[in-house]
Amino acid sequence: MNRTTARIISGVLGIALGLLIAFVFFADLNKGEENASSNKSKAEKVFVPYGELDEYYMMASGGHSGQLFVYGVPSMRKIRTVPVFTPDPATGYGYDDKTKEMLGGYTWGDFHHPAISETAGDYDGEFLFANDVGNNRVAAVDLSNFHTTDIMSLPNMGGPHAGVFVTENTEYIALPTRFARPLGDEYAPLDKYEEEYKGVVSMTTFDREKKKFDLAYQVVLPPWSYDLSDAGKKMSSDWIVMTTYNTEFATTNQEINASQHDRDYIVMMNWKKLEEAVKAGAGNDIKGTTMIDPRDVKGAIFAVPVAKSPHGVDVTPDGTRFIAAGKLAPMMTVFSFEKAFEAIEKENFKEETFGIPVLGYEDVMEKEVDPPGALGPLHTQFDDRGNAFNTMFISSEVVKWNIESGEVIDRTPSYFSPGHASATEGDTVSPDGKWLVALNKIAKDNFLSVGPSHPESMDLIDISGEKMEHIMAVPVDPEPHYAQIIHRDKINPIKVYEKDEDRENSVWKQEDARIERKGNEVHIYGIAMRSKFIFDASAERQDAVSVKQGDKVFFHMTNIDLDQDITHGFGINDYNLNFEVQPGQTNTLEFTADKAGVYPIYCTNFCSALHQEMSGYLLVEPK
Ligand code: K7E
Ligand code: CUA
Secondary structure: OOHHHHHHHHHHHHHHHHHHHHHHHHHHHHHHHOOHHHHHHHHHHHOOOOOOOOOEEEEEEOEOOOEEEEEEEOOOOEEEEEEOOOOEOOOOEOOOHHHHHHHOOOOOOOEOOOEEEEEOOEEEEEEEEEEEOOOOEEEEEEOOOOEEEEEEEOOOOOOOOOOOEEOOOOOOEEEEOOOOEEHHHOOOOHHHHHHHEEEEEEEEEEEOOOOEEEEEEEEEEOOOEEEEEEEOOHHHOOEEEEEEEOOOOOOOOHHHHOOOOOEEEEEEEEHHHHHHHHHOOOOEEEOOEEEEOHHHOOOOEEEEEEEOOOOEEEEOOOOOEEEEEOOOOOOEEEEEHHHHHHHHHOOOEEEEEOOEEEEOHHHHEEEEEOOOOOOOEEEEEEOOOOEEEEEEOOOOEEEEEEOOOOOEEEEEEOOOOEEEEEEEOOOOOOOOOOEEEEEEOOOOOOOOOOOOOOOEEEEEEEOOOOOOEEEEEEEEOOOOOOEEEEEHHHOOOOOOOOOOOOOOOOOOOHHHOEEEEEOOEEEEEEEEEOOEEEOOOOOOOOOEEEEEOOOEEEEEEEEOOOOOOOOEEEEEOOOOEEEEEOOOOEEEEEEEOOOOEEEEEEOOOOOOOOHHHOEEEEEEEOO
């Protein structure tokens, strides 16, 4: 039997064992669920009576839908889809001028990891950041109105999968790359992988006043693949830690070739030191981006060996440790920042790779936690009592264990194959230990069938007691990667947009609605209100616009209804256009009227008893 066959056989046995364990757990829980009173007490825990609100917002990644899904916890009711990287006809996102420009022509994105802005290590509820693995972008959602406010493209990246995560005061939003590529979008054959291809981490900043990103600098790293990483806290707040796989430099057949080594690395990077170095002029200019080479800045970047192909690394709430979850090694490894700092201080390095000093595994590792039969650990979450929770992808369960002692406290099944889990306030310095949601890749037979491809699923687990209690499973659109759960008191959305008479293109008095023509441009400064459109107050038909075929048309619409939830839509029949104006908002729709004819305009958002009457005409005279 050769090594590959042995590996495959042991893999198959592992999966079979995992399924058996999941089945035993499932059978066990089914028995429990026959108990009507237990079901009743579970239902009571998640029932939110009419007129009351959920205690938490769950901000969940929408994966390759490119959207953000907002849920209420504990009811698990879906509240809103927020378009981030993808156009959305329901809200006109990607149709109006500003959002169209932000999307930059892309029609999809792959959003994995939301990160809420932090102050002193706690979610502050102001902004949410998102990564796009599909098209190398980072986005910010303004949580005062749940709108995407900025998107920035990142050069030199091959899918920023290993972000986003923020430093303690949102000084940086970090995004390490998944795939290595040649710098500067250059060409290089795969045979030149080790020399020409680079792993890159992007360190971006976000200006909360201007609501805009900036790319502060990038660091060029070995062409390993980087996976979900985390920022330090408290004693480790100057650091970020990143897991890697494919230290084998496989350029083909990764599933076998990138799993050869028994150890990959965790990269530790001191962003404070790098920030100082950049200020002092370090870094090369790669097409306008400041690129730091670890060889040029000593004492800022180190590597720690870790069990093969880890998937996630998470820093404990007190900031003293980082925990790697093994994926291919069935264990969690606890590393100590204190030990790492000591080894760095003493320059106790085992070797150097790509100019990066490598610390000794035994010198930094504190303990290995290996629950019997638990397979495929991916990510770690925390409660307020010193416990960690790990998702086990292969054995389909969540394992609770104590960080200090390493003792396994409880295990509960999930349905099925959890990727991430998210605990209430889970990534902060003060998680509150109430709920955990397992975000599963598979739902199997949990829900009414909708054909061969089932929805994904999420499990709500009560973690407030010593034992975890599985409460319920709910379906979710693909693809649940990560989520953050924040207490509702920290989110303060505005009720309506403030009336601002100086706002560009806005019109507030009905008599001011007008049409201005400049050459072949037609600017309509219009009003949307219950229950009519006013495009031109001086015209006989105030809700009709006549243009010539080929004209550039700009509908600048202001919604002058300053009442909560009175949003007006604006659809143009047969022109493939729709956008919206929320209460008090001004929005612009720009297009070329290249089709002659008569096109009804109508409000697409039900706004009053006379909503159906809220309409008008676009008349396009043939050339
Ligand atoms: Cu799905 Cu965080 Cu992209 Cu793990 S990742 S599961
Ligand atoms: Cu405005 Cu319907």
